[in-house]
């Protein structure tokens with residue numbers, strides 16, 4: 387990676403940030419990486435640093451007590467706090483492309499205050515209790531800066547594409563290990579980390595690695611050591627980082643023979659097709675929530691065609707049947723945080739309450755498309771007990787329940803004409 391587009395990324399950010407500072411009447415902006423935080427007050431260990439996202443938008447350096455200072459008409463300053471410490475050291479940055487964009491100032495412990503600007507300053511930090519002087523986390527300015535994060539620069543797209551390629555290396559390794567036979571969730575999780583060259587603490591989010599009925603737990607991270615043999619399923623939802631940018635990819639697999647395993651495998655194939663049909667509907671101007679609604683109609687059709695659902699598409703989509711099989715939202719923005727900001731200008735309609743994305747699709751956005759189909763007792767139990775019970779073939783549900791569920795998730799860049807599917811592109815390379 388050459389990161390030749392980084393200078394242009396900073397130039398665009400500088401221009402847009404100057405406009406936001408002018409509008410909200412600030413003379414300078416201080417973005418704080420954050421302070422080292424104790425895991426709890428009775429412990430002497432600190433959490434790995436996860437910097438303030440607005441800081442990471444400018445600077446990929448992961449160090450505590452670093453500051454990016456933005457002032458109209460001036461080259462941005464990067465203040466580093468360098469401490470003489472023979473116990474610990476920060477992970478060095480993976481490349482040197484960013485230093486030249488800043489005037490770099492190095493200070494000793496606790497001395498950053500000497501070089502930070504005075505006047506009407508906005509300070510954005512994850513650690514408000516340890517903030518330097520200024521107006522801390524002004525909400526309107528944060529809203530404006532969050533908006534900037536929704537349309538990716540060429541540099542950000544390059545980082546997200548690379549983060550996707552890195553994750554796909556892990557996905558290939560975990561698929562291979564799963565299909566080989568007897569294996570535990572813990573071993574699969576570690577296989578992914580090793581192949582994608584990541585420590586658990588620096589992955590964009592904790593890997594979701596589930597076998598069998600655990601695939602029905604949407605955020606399953608309780609990796610068990612128990613070795614599982616024979617026909618079963620695996621759901622793996624795991625990403626990787628490039629600079630500060632993270633990918634977020636899910637695949638589901640089935641292993642072994644038998645009527646139930648074969649039926650579940652066929653269902654994975656159908657959901658995979660459906661996911662690509664949703665991606666094909668993406669274009670600038672379409673409200674994201676419309677895609678989510680269309681997903682429920684497509685899922686209703688899939689349930690009927692695979693023998694899980696009975697009745698009409700309309701009944702299944704409007705009487706809560708599809709929402710019991712697919713409770714979460716269709717996707718979310720990606721960037722320096724895995725559920726990135728700025729694409730939820732209003733809450734979703736009540737029946738879509740977990741949808742994180744309600745903005746209109748625009749060129750330059752990068753978001754996930756991640757439909758699923760799960761057998762979650764807490765949602766199917768009430769459905770089975772209610773009026774809509776006759777719309778489901780419960781025998782088929784009970785046959786598939788040990789496989790937990792399916793999710794297929796890709797990372798999508800919207801372009802003026804069509805999309806670039808960063809995930810399928812990396813899998814087919």
Ligand SMILES: [Mn+2]
Nearest residue numbers: 634754756795
């Ligand atoms: Mn996701």
